[in-house]
Amino acid sequence: MHPIEVSQIAKSFGDTQAVVDVSFDVKGGEIFGLLGPNGAGKTTAIRIVLDIFQPDRGKVSILGGPMSEDKKDRIGYMPEERGLYQDIPLERCLLYLASLKGTPDQKARKTLNDYLERFDLAEHKSKKVKELSKGMQQKAQIINTLLHQPELIIIDEPFTALDPLNLQLVKDVMQELRAQGVTIIMSTHQMQQVEELCDRILLINDGINVLYGNLDEIRQRFSGHAVMVRTGSNLPELPGVKDISSHNGDFKLTLMEDTTPQDVLKTLTARDIILEKFEIAVPTLSEIFIRVIEEGDAK
Amino acid sequence: MKKTFFIIRQELINTFSRPSYLVVAFGIPLLAVLILGGVKLIQSRSGEEGTTSTNPSETWEMEIEGYIDQSGLIQVIPPDLPEGHLISYENAGQAQQDLASGKISAYYIIPPDYLDKGEISYVFPETRPLIDTGQEWVMKWTLLVNLMGGDLEAADQIWNPVWNLDERNISASAAQGDLDGSEACSRPGSACESNDLIRYIPSIMAALFFVSFMNSSTMLFTSIGTEKENRTLEVLLLSISPRQMLAGKTIGLASAGLLQTMFWIGAVFIIFNLGGSTLNLPAEFTFPTYIIVWSLIFFVGGFGLYASLMAGVGALVPKMKDAGAANLIAISPLLLGYIVGIMAPLAELANAVIPIILSIFPFTSPIVMVMRLTDSVVPLWQLLLSVVLLLATNILINRATAAMFQAQNLLSGQPFSAKRYFKLLLERS
Numbered sequence: 001m002h003p004i005e006v007s008q009i010a011k012s013f014g015d016t017q018a019v020v021d022v023s024f025d026v027k028g029g030e031i032f033g034l035l036g037p038n039g040a041g042k043t044t045a046i047r048i049v050l051d052i053f054q055p056d057r058g059k060v061s062i063l064g065g066p067m068s069e070d071k072k073d074r075i076g077y078m079p080e081e082r083g084l085y086q087d088i089p090l091e092r093c094l095l096y097l098a099s100l101k102g103t104p105d106q107k108a109r110k111t112l113n114d115y116l117e118r119f120d121l122a123e124h125k126s127k128k129v130k131e132l133s134k135g136m137q138q139k140a141q142i143i144n145t146l147l148h149q150p151e152l153i154i155i156d157e158p159f160t161a162l163d164p165l166n167l168q169l170v171k172d173v174m175q176e177l178r179a180q181g182v183t184i185i186m187s188t189h190q191m192q193q194v195e196e197l198c199d200r201i202l203l204i205n206d207g208i209n210v211l212y213g214n215l216d217e218i219r220q221r222f223s224g225h226a227v228m229v230r231t232g233s234n235l236p237e238l239p240g241v242k243d244i245s246s247h248n249g250d251f252k253l254t255l256m257e258d259t260t261p262q263d264v265l266k267t268l269t270a271r272d273i274i275l276e277k278f279e280i281a282v283p284t285l286s287e288i289f290i291r292v293i294e295e296g297d298a299k
Numbered sequence: 300m301k302k303t304f305f306i307i308r309q310e311l312i313n314t315f316s317r318p319s320y321l322v323v324a325f326g327i328p329l330l331a332v333l334i335l336g337g338v339k340l341i342q343s344r345s346g347e348e349g350t351t352s353t354n355p356s357e358t359w360e361m362e363i364e365g366y367i368d369q370s371g372l373i374q375v376i377p378p379d380l381p382e383g384h385l386i387s388y389e390n391a392g393q394a395q396q397d398l399a400s401g402k403i404s405a406y407y408i409i410p411p412d413y414l415d416k417g418e419i420s421y422v423f424p425e426t427r428p429l430i431d432t433g434q435e436w437v438m439k440w441t442l443l444v445n446l447m448g449g450d451l452e453a454a455d456q457i458w459n460p461v462w463n464l465d466e467r468n469i470s471a472s473a474a475q476g477d478l479d480g481s482e483a484c485s486r487p488g489s490a491c492e493s494n495d496l497i498r499y500i501p502s503i504m505a506a507l508f509f510v511s512f513m514n515s516s517t518m519l520f521t522s523i524g525t526e527k528e529n530r531t532l533e534v535l536l537l538s539i540s541p542r543q544m545l546a547g548k549t550i551g552l553a554s555a556g557l558l559q560t561m562f563w564i565g566a567v568f569i570i571f572n573l574g575g576s577t578l579n580l581p582a583e584f585t586f587p588t589y590i591i592v593w594s595l596i597f598f599v600g601g602f603g604l605y606a607s608l609m610a611g612v613g614a615l616v617p618k619m620k621d622a623g624a625a626n627l628i629a630i631s632p633l634l635l636g637y638i639v640g641i642m643a644p645l646a647e648l649a650n651a652v653i654p655i656i657l658s659i660f661p662f663t664s665p666i667v668m669v670m671r672l673t674d675s676v677v678p679l680w681q682l683l684l685s686v687v688l689l690l691a692t693n694i695l696i697n698r699a700t701a702a703m704f705q706a707q708n709l710l711s712g713q714p715f716s717a718k719r720y721f722k723l724l725l726e727r728s
Contacts, residue, residue: 013711052536052706072537083534085526088313099305100538144534 001064002027003152003183009048009058010207011041018044019055020207026185026200031178033198033215034187037293041207042187043080046154049185050077063152073102076150080157080187082141086130090121093129094144101148108147115143119169134161142170146177153177154185159193171197191285201285203292210292215285222291223282225255227264230277238267252281302539306547307554314518314555323514324559328566335570339577362434365394365406366441370413377444377451385437391422398424407438485583487571487590488674489644496578500571500586501649501674504594505640507563508666511598512633515556516605517626522548523613524622532709541704545610549697553602560598564591593682594669600689601665605633607693607700611724614703616715625715636663640670649674659685661692699724 004026011019019041026032036042047053049060051067063071085093091112098108116122119139124132132140138161145155158174159167174184174197188194194201194215201218203211211218229235229251235244240259245252253264261280268275283291314320365386366373376385386403388394394406405423413419419438440458447454484491487500526532535544570578571586608629616622636657643654649671658668658677664685671677703723 014713047706047710050537052533052710069540072539075537077534077537079530079533081530083530083532085531086529096305096309097534097538100302100535102302 001061003063004049004185005059005061006045006049007059009045009055009060011044011048011053011055017207019048021058022202022204022207022209023058024202024209024212026183028183029178029181030199031174031184031186031197033194033201034185034204035189035191035194035201035289036204040204042204043156044207045204046156046185046187050075050154073148074151076145076148076153076155078141078145078153078155078158080160082137084129084137084141084144087128089126090129090132090140091116091125094140094147097144098147101150103148111147111149112143115146118173119143119166135163135166138162139166139170142173146173150182152183152185154187156187157189158186159188159190167193191289195285203289205293211288218288219282219285222288223280225257225259226281227253227255227261228277228279228281229253229268229275232274232276235273236271238264240264240267250277303543303547303550306539306544307551310522310548310551311555313522314552320518320555320559324555325562328562331566332569335574335577339573342577361437362404363402364434364437365397365403366409366438367391367394367406368409369411370409372409372413373441373445375445375449377441377454379451380437380441385441394422398422409442484581486585486587489647489649490675494580494584497580497584498644500567501644501670502641503567504673505637505644505666505670507567508560508594508598508601508669509633509637509640511556511560511563512601512605512665513630514559515552515602516609516630518555519548519552519606520609520613520622520626521619522552523610524616524619527613527617527709528619536706536709541706541709542701545701545704549603549606549610553599553606556602557595557598561595564594590672593672596686597665597669597689600661600686600693601633603693604661604665604689604696605630607696611696611700611703611720612715614700614705614708615711615713615720615723617712621715625717625720628717628720632662633666636666639663640666643667644670644674655681659688661685661689664689696724699726 002025004024006025007023009019009022010017022041022045024032034042034046044053048055048058049062051060051062060066063074085096088096094112095105095108098112099105103111113122116125119142121132121136121139121143124136129137129140138158142155142158145153158170162170171193174186177184186194186198198215200214201211202209228247230249231251235251235253238244238253240256240263241253242256243254245254255261255264265278268278361381361384363384363386365388367388367390373387386397388397388406391408394403397403398406405421408420408422410416410418410420419442421435440454443458444451444454447457484494484497487497487504489498489501491497523532526535539547568586568588568591571580571584574580575582575584609626612622612625612629616625639654639657643649643651648654654667654671657663658671659681660667668677668682668685672682
């Protein structure tokens with residue numbers, strides 16, 4: 001049984017159908033990307049998974065069954081909008097929220113000090129939350145999600161307001177947690193981070209699954225029948241190549257149905273064309289996202 | 300249970316670290332008591348220095364004065380006056396000389412036609428510093444004793460013909476079952492017509508309770524509203540149940556509110572019980588302790604009720620800035636209780652039919668019953684009925700609000716609707 005199993009959930013608010021039909025599983029110890037354009041139903045789906053909202057239809061199993069009060073302490077959740085008390089000192093705020101997660105005070109203090117050091121917030125722990133910069137508040141929010149050492153983390157837009165150094169720090173922490181067997185669901189619009197971190201993804205649009213599965217497999221599925229080539233000179237017309245287009249100094253060669261990349265490589269070497277780069281053209285996740293959402297190409 | 304305790308603790312810490320709460324809850328009553336203490340201290344010191352009483356039978360350090368009796372009325376100096384403090388002169392020349400030398404501080408001239416006109420003259424030096432006009436009674440008392448032919452007892456009776464004014468207010472006395480009304484000013488209440496301060500105590504208590512309810516229940520509303528706005532609520536809902544959250548906040552803020560009310564009532568108790576002569580209260584006046592006990596019971600009941608109603612509004616209002624009209628709907632019965640609580644004792648109608656009904660009706664009883672308690676003796680059956688109804692309403696409204704405290708309502712962006720609010724209240728209760 002997977003930590004999360006979601007089957008055909010639906011949810012409406014008045015006349016608005018926020019989630020129409022969404023199903024997915026999240027395996028233990030993986031980083032799972034929940035993607036979609038604004039208003040696709042991601043946050044509602046997350047709230048249904050967390051039992052904050054009751055679905056109109058469908059089933060959710062979390063950590064082996066329906067949500068219970070005990071399970072809440074085993075889950076870390078970071079909503080997109082910061083959920084911290086603005087008017088109280090950072091340390092007090094985080095310790096209070098950890099106490100509500102059932103973390104013993106001494107353990108919470110020790111873990112908190114470690115995280116504050118690591119996230120470079122130790123010297124700001126006595127400041128009120130509202131006195132911290134946006135980036136610091138984001139890091140504090142991440143610490144709050146991790147402080148009670150949950151086995152399942154659901155994190156919405158974790159990289160907002162982070163500079164490159166802190167972004168890398170958060171990615172490192174997430175990878176370490178995965179290595180420790182912690183399951184992470186991450187919702188974000190930053191496709192590059194999804195490509196770097198996620199094992200599997202679910203792309204939803206208008207409340208419906210549109211793309212779901214292993215990230216590498218999905219990219220392969222969308223790779224098309226093309227190769228990327230970089231040479232020192234212009235390319236002539238080649239047999240078996242339908243189209244040649246320029247992409248940031250490289251050439252993208254779209255192949256005919258019966259032509260393989262090996263055929264093209266043989267042709268190029270036979271013509272003594274010096275190759276600086278030759279690779280199967282795999283689209284970025286951003287490109288896949290745009291193709292799926294704008295062009296409705298879900299393969 | 301442990302998590303509820305953490306919420307209670309957090310609410311208390313948040314409240315106690317708010318300067319506005321500290322000033323209102325402790326600063327104001329403490330200041331009032333300190334001011335009273337200061338005034339009493341000054342009075343007791345000046346009392347020791349002794350020149351304030353106007354009772355002719357008392358003696359103290361007096362200025363030496365003279366008199367020229369041209370009417371021939373003064374035959375005796377009252378024996379209760381200190382000897383040598385009123386010197387007789389034959390003529391103005393001698394008196395003027397002694398005045399100039401400082402032997403006397405002033406002198407009176409009682410003209411021959413005094414008995415016809417009742418006029419006398421008082422002569423004092425131009426350079427005389429600020430005088431204590433309190434000594435004029437010495438000559439008045441001397442004249443009175445002589446007018447009575449030296450009969451000190453008769454003069455005393457004329458000087459102060461009423462030693463004890465027994466006031467009776469028929470309606471209040473009847474309500475108290477105290478038809479002779481002899482104790483009207485021995486406790487707070489509008490029946491005491493001779494002392495405005497005692498009469499105003501019921502209205503003061505009604506106002507105090509209204510402010511206290513508003514203050515405490517607004518704290519709960521603000522706490523929920525702030526958590527909704529800064530999205531902490533979403534994080535909290537994944538740590539605790541909505542009911543735990545409501546219970547923790549209500550108990551925490553009720554404790555803070557109760558403490559504030561105890562300080563306020565305590566200050567009222569101290570001020571009126573120790574104020575005595577400083578506040579010009581009759582010697583027999585006391586602020587009964589049972590009023591404090593019943594008031595605290597009604598505070599807890601009233602807070603529970605209005606905090607729940609406000610929490611329900613907090614659960615349904617998407618943004619704090621839109622909450623004004625919604626809050627007004629929740630507190631409108633309290634406003635009615637406040638108006639009746641203030642006005643009824645002033646109109647001496649504290650025990651009329653409407654105040655009696657409103658003191659039993661649970662949405663107004665926390666104010667109106669406290670007003671009636673401080674106005675007169677309330678029959679025990681009315682008190683018990685009022686408490687039972689208040690408790691029952693508390694249970695129903697708390698249950699309804701707890702049911703409203705669902706994530707779906709708490710995180711909804713739907714605008715507040717009074718219709719939806721009352722529908723949920725009625726359905727869930």
